[in-house]
Ligand code: HEM
């Protein structure tokens with residue numbers, strides 16, 4: 425804790441009577457939107473108040489208020505839903521949202537464009553489907569990620585079990601959620617409601633992921649805390665506990681940082697859930713509550729250093745932390761296409777551009793998925809790459825899946841370029857209030873240009889993850905990508921290079937303030953050099969790091985802007 429006064433959000437939490445505030449009253453009124461304190465509290469309930477940024481200027485000129493609408497996020501531990509739940513979410517998107525479903529980069533679903541009058545029925549319908557929005561946003565443990573592949577083996581099953589147990593353990597206990605969205609029965613708030621969080625919850629968001637040493641599909645080091653299951657000779661030995669990751673930072677603020685989680689020690693399997701709870705409790709008790717820009721666990725780690733954090737952890741733990749297991753770079757799988765499960769059945773990974781399940785001209789993805797799910801009733805898993813897996817299929821179903829996708833104009837995974845297949849983008853404009861530049865709407869055009877360039881260089885299938893965000897908060901994990909474009913202001917981006925799918929190092933700021941139309945030009949010489957000099961299977965980030973003399977494995981990138989890295993002077997062939 426610092427001696428500085430609490431931030432306004434801390435006050436809002438504390439006087440909210442355990443997340444009640446005046447949400448119920450505003451919902452019942454004919455106001456079109458919520459006031460300051462309630463805006464903060466709504467996040468804990470899984471919804472953000474937003475407005476249509478495209479319409480802002482015209483509305484303001486006409487003297488009208490903003491076009492308010494809500495984003496509603498469903499928290500889904502390890503991204504697993506049933507066919508029935510998927511069909512219900514699809515229906516809700518049509519009835520109350522903007523007709524799209526969005527798979528998030530942390531294995532949740534988002535609805536956009538929900539009007540205030542429909543907010544209650546939307547959240548109630550999600551709960552009727554036995555899903556929840558509680559703690560999908562806000563200063564609590566967020567959705568718990570876990571490897572999505574339904575391989576059916578004991579390790580994957582355990583990862584999912586631990587993710588679910590964690591989600592339940594650290595879910596807010598307040599009755600406010602039920603009162604406001606479900607049964608309407610008012611009760612007085614009481615301290616017993618929140619034995620873990622108390623009345624001020626966490627200093628800020630807290631993101632947990634459970635991963636496997638055999639597959640880094642959750643990008644384990646990007647989160648506040650990670651349990652990395654150590655699988656050796658097919659046997660699960662326990663977890664490396666990783667702490668202090670987080671990608672958000674602020675442009676021009678050198679004291680804000682993206683940071684990768686570092687190993688704290690080794691935890692026996694049976695203590696995995698307790699370990700995460702302990703880390704959260706240290707954050708709760710010692711995190712910064714005066715400056716929200718410094719309120720993430722990573723800053724506490726930076727301030728204390730790992731030895732002091734470990735000491736505090738061991739003081740609270742009922743078990744002994746062993747030395748973390750040394751690991752080489754983690755493999756990564758995107759799980760797209762046809763794969764066999766260990767029970768003999770199959771799963772099929774469908775690529776979803778920027779996670780947006782939508783019917784567009786010539787590309788009716790939403791209808792295709794609905795038809796497949798209604799007909800085959802598969803299990804559904806969401807991946808941390810914004811894609812969707814259809815599980816528990818019989819071998820004969822695989823052709824049906826591909827036939828339906830193709831008939832609706834959806835490209836099958838095998839036909840995707842590597843650049844498109846591994847791409848990600850955050851929603852940004854027009855919904856996100858923090859966006860300063862385009863992302864989801866711009867990335868299709870950018871990918872087309874990159875695809876043409878890479879094809880010409882013979883790099884169509886070379887591993888490359890391109891990620892884009894509309895501001896430096898980093899929702900699409902740009903700072904662990906091979907190549908990333910991070911919005912600076914409308915039409916301008918900072919270009920980062922040097923991460924990779926293994927997620928074990930951060931990218932460098934490579935060029936600052938590049939206009940949207942010049943993004944490809946800004947890295948063209950690097951791509952040319954990559955084509956000419958790469959080792960077999962060498963990704964762009966790996967190649968870049970080799971050129972830079974393996975300054976690899978940097979674990980912190982600051983918001984300080986300059987100098988940018990200039991690695992391509994005369995040496996580059998034109
Ligand atoms: C720390 C600063 C951050 C802030 C203030 C922030 C805020 C937001 C907001 C307002 C949205 C809603 C946008 C919309 O749907 O219209 C959003 C989306 C999202 N954010 Fe963040 N975010 C931050 C960092 C991150 C990071 C580092 C991650 C992941 C590691 C992340 C994961 C997500 C996800 C999964 C979504 C849902 C949409 C998607 O798939 O991109 N956020 N964030």
Ligand code: SF4
Pocket residue numbers: 850851852853856857858859860863893894895896897898899900
């Ligand atoms: S990265 Fe920025 S613009 Fe994109 S969704 Fe997150 S907060 Fe919004």
